[in-house]
Amino acid sequence: MSTPQGWEEIRAEVLRRISRRDWPPGAIIPTEEQLAAEFGCARATVNRALRELAGAGVLERRRKAGTRVAMYPARRATFEIPVIRLEVEGRGQRHSFRLLEQAEAVPPLAVAARLGLAPGARLLEVRTLHFADGKPFLYEDRWLNPAVLPEGLPPDMQATSLNEWLVKTVAYTYGDIAFSAESATPDEAALLGVAPGAALFVTERTTWAGDQPITSVRLAYAPGYRLRTVV
């Protein structure tokens, strides 16, 4: 490459210099202005490239102090939070689900705490079993804040999964996610058709719209599930 053109090529060139250890971890790299002069482009173009790399965790930038290679240039990876139906269909399988329970109840303390609600507040619990090609795929246990449902639940809970309806109806502005591995309880094992104690991939998500809690959900995937992404 002669001189990089466009912010993507500049990003690639900077990354190359880092992996060649021209700029080792911790080193300060030239200022935007210097790089712009070297590459023969505007400072804004260099800024765009360096900003992306800082967002990926490769660089650390501070005003006045300059830009340095991160001491541990570990990258940030991103993954999608899919709608369950699309996740199943994306594997080339047919999605279906069965509504197990739908009832108003007082949630466990952990759920109330995660949502920032007073203990004893009543929520709506919806438990659903999802299938891929008719075989159990994941068990969804969802606690829902009724206050965010002005028109109540969707008209036809048998046709559209709550998961999908929520995503399209109540956009959230903030959420947290945790992944873990758990041993299947006897109940979960029976639902998913596996041996008790089997290793299940579990994701727990809690979402808010502004400062109002929407829902806290626990998804337990049948064994064999893998969450993939690239860096």
Added chain:
Amino acid sequence: MSTPQGWEEIRAEVLRRISRRDWPPGAIIPTEEQLAAEFGCARATVNRALRELAGAGVLERRRKAGTRVAMYPARRATFEIPVIRLEVEGRGQRHSFRLLEQAEAVPPLAVAARLGLAPGARLLEVRTLHFADGKPFLYEDRWLNPAVLPEGLPPDMQATSLNEWLVKTVAYTYGDIAFSAESATPDEAALLGVAPGAALFVTERTTWAGDQPITSVRLAYAPGYRLRTVV
């Protein structure tokens, strides 16, 4: 809010209109030019805000076609890929590790395939057990391409974990990651001090520098581990 100022406020305002369903999923939103006129700012500022939202999966943009709210505005979440020592210390615990094995060998077919190497190519296998406050934390099984180690392995494998040394020495340009839950094999159970069959959180990473494979590693975390992030 009167009129948003700065790209972050514009991003917030657009997100607000989406969650208020002024712009429901699938709807086309005004062009950058129209929004710039409405907000009284330059098109570049609107572009920055909309680009960020597209990166988060909330909007979908296509030239000429315009910008629309994603049909399933499921967000993209990002998480860090930490150095193991920092991950342990970040929990307020003391990190240590024990080198279990370090030997040249022919890797299993799955590993060779992941790295894109001919079956039968010899790699370096390094197995390490990491501890948090002296208790087993995770079991690391790493296959390493010797070709990327011009000066060989780090001088004292007992002092710096290979994980950390690699991150600081061989920057990668591409990688893929998979998370899953697996039942502990008898060997893993013994190493981690848990019952055989316990649910382990497993991450598998493979990384390349350019088109040259660097390493493929499998990390099996002791029960209780949670990978967290926010959206």
Added chain:
DNA sequence: GGGGTTATTATGTGCAGACATAATACACAA
């Protein structure tokens, strides 16, 4: 020499204008 104020500096963001690019819509011809 120490402490607080001021100047300097690199990044962060903004603006207006320009051209590139991709994808659509339309007109026209076979």
Added chain:
DNA sequence: TTGTGTATTATGTCTGCACATAATAACCCC
């Protein structure tokens, strides 16, 4: 009707400039 070429349009990116902001460095005064 069907296919093809062309005009249109919204986004993608770049330039050059400006000012804001944060953090460091320098200075001055006591």
